Amino acid sequence: MAGWWRRHPAHRRYMLREASALFLAAYALVLLAGLVALLRGEAAYAAWRAMLATPWSVALHALALLFVGYHALTWFQVMPKTMPPLPVAPRHITNAGLLLSALLSLALLAAVWVAGA
Amino acid sequence: MTAATRTIAIQCLRYHPQTDSAPHWQTWDLPFSDDMSLLQGLQHIKDELDGSLSFRWSCRMAICGSCGMMVNGTPQLACHVFLRDLWPGPVRVAPLAHFPVLRDLVVDQGAFLDALEAVRPWLVPVRERSLDDGPHRQTPQQLARFLDQAQCINCLLCHAACPQVGLDAGFVGPAALALVQRYNADSRDQGPAARRDVLNAAQGVWACTLVGACSQVCPKGVDPARAINQNKLASTLDYLGLRPRPRRPDTP
Numbered sequence: 001m002a003g004w005w006r007r008h009p010a011h012r013r014y015m016l017r018e019a020s021a022l023f024l025a026a027y028a029l030v031l032l033a034g035l036v037a038l039l040r041g042e043a044a045y046a047a048w049r050a051m052l053a054t055p056w057s058v059a060l061h062a063l064a065l066l067f068v069g070y071h072a073l074t075w076f077q078v079m080p081k082t083m084p085p086l087p088v089a090p091r092h093i094t095n096a097g098l099l100l101s102a103l104l105s106l107a108l109l110a111a112v113w114v115a116g117a
Numbered sequence: 118m119t120a121a122t123r124t125i126a127i128q129c130l131r132y133h134p135q136t137d138s139a140p141h142w143q144t145w146d147l148p149f150s151d152d153m154s155l156l157q158g159l160q161h162i163k164d165e166l167d168g169s170l171s172f173r174w175s176c177r178m179a180i181c182g183s184c185g186m187m188v189n190g191t192p193q194l195a196c197h198v199f200l201r202d203l204w205p206g207p208v209r210v211a212p213l214a215h216f217p218v219l220r221d222l223v224v225d226q227g228a229f230l231d232a233l234e235a236v237r238p239w240l241v242p243v244r245e246r247s248l249d250d251g252p253h254r255q256t257p258q259q260l261a262r263f264l265d266q267a268q269c270i271n272c273l274l275c276h277a278a279c280p281q282v283g284l285d286a287g288f289v290g291p292a293a294l295a296l297v298q299r300y301n302a303d304s305r306d307q308g309p310a311a312r313r314d315v316l317n318a319a320q321g322v323w324a325c326t327l328v329g330a331c332s333q334v335c336p337k338g339v340d341p342a343r344a345i346n347q348n349k350l351a352s353t354l355d356y357l358g359l360r361p362r363p364r365r366p367d368t369p
Contacts, residue, residue: 004283081332081340
């Protein structure tokens with residue numbers, strides 16, 4: 001079984017999916033470092049922001065964005081398989097209902113945004 | 118069958134336990150017509166080219182689940198794939214992965230059959246019923262809860278596709294775990310408690326890492342990955358002591 005994941009495209013995609021989580025974790029660590037820098041004062045925060053603006057950092061973030069995008073895509077593919085059956089009958093789930101709930105969510109978001117501004 | 122119009126190279130992994138020390142590849146140039154399945158191709162080889170080739174088959178129509186094999190590295194039913202779709206080839210045919218080979222394309226399913234028996238793939242009735250009780254009725258909604266999983270034909274393509282089956286010989290495996298879901302979700306069944314130990318074990322649902330290959334190769338749309346991972350929630354609730362209440366005995 002050594003090297004099993006190299007033998008089939010589906011297994012390679014699976015390993016890529018799992019590995020893409022590392023970029024997600026790395027990005028979380030970068031954000032965490034920013035929070036620590038914020039705690040330590042203005043100079044540290046400015047230094048952290050300057051570090052983000054370096055070409056190496058921008059390239060790394062572009063790469064991370066690519067992998068996080070792939071991770072999000074696979075998340076949508078995999079999540080439905082892990083969800084328990086809905087407690088409501090399928091006939092109650094209609095396109096109109098989904099659209100309505102999406103519009104209500106957007107209205108709520110807009111309301112919070114306007115209230116906060 | 119219409120007249121053969123093209124030929125395709127079939128590379129087959131051969132193994133005879135009494136004469137071969139290790140499996141070896143053998144190639145035939147097979148004439149085929151557009152309506153021929155790979156299974157029909159193998160039957161042609163056995164009938165016309167080499168009578169010693171061994172493989173399992175029965176129904177020829179993706180119902181019996183006998184003719185599963187690795188086709189170019191992917192587990193497939195030989196009756197479920199046309200040679201025209203594999204052309205120009207060559208086609209590499211090997212026995213199902215992760216199973217001991219008995220001879221040529223015939224594998225030993227013993228480990229799976231043991232796992233199958235361990236999950237009690239039959240109705241454990243809520244109470245003993247007699248013939249006088251009449252038919253055991255279900256609503257279409259109750260049937261829909263497990264109908265997908267009930268389509269399993271035990272062809273074992275999912276076991277051959279699953280890297281976890283290959284890495285951990287003790288893993289119960291996708292087919293048997295999908296059948297756990299099929300019976301646990303049945304309103305007539307009171308077996309979840311009896312299947313709990315197998316399901317919750319480290320080599321039960323928790324050995325699955327959701328590669329998802331089982332569901333991709335399933336010829337019957339069973340979606341074992343979904344059946345297994347739904348049970349992870351049930352297994353977690355069970356671990357936390359939040360077991361769902363047993364079903365009430367239904368009235369006939």
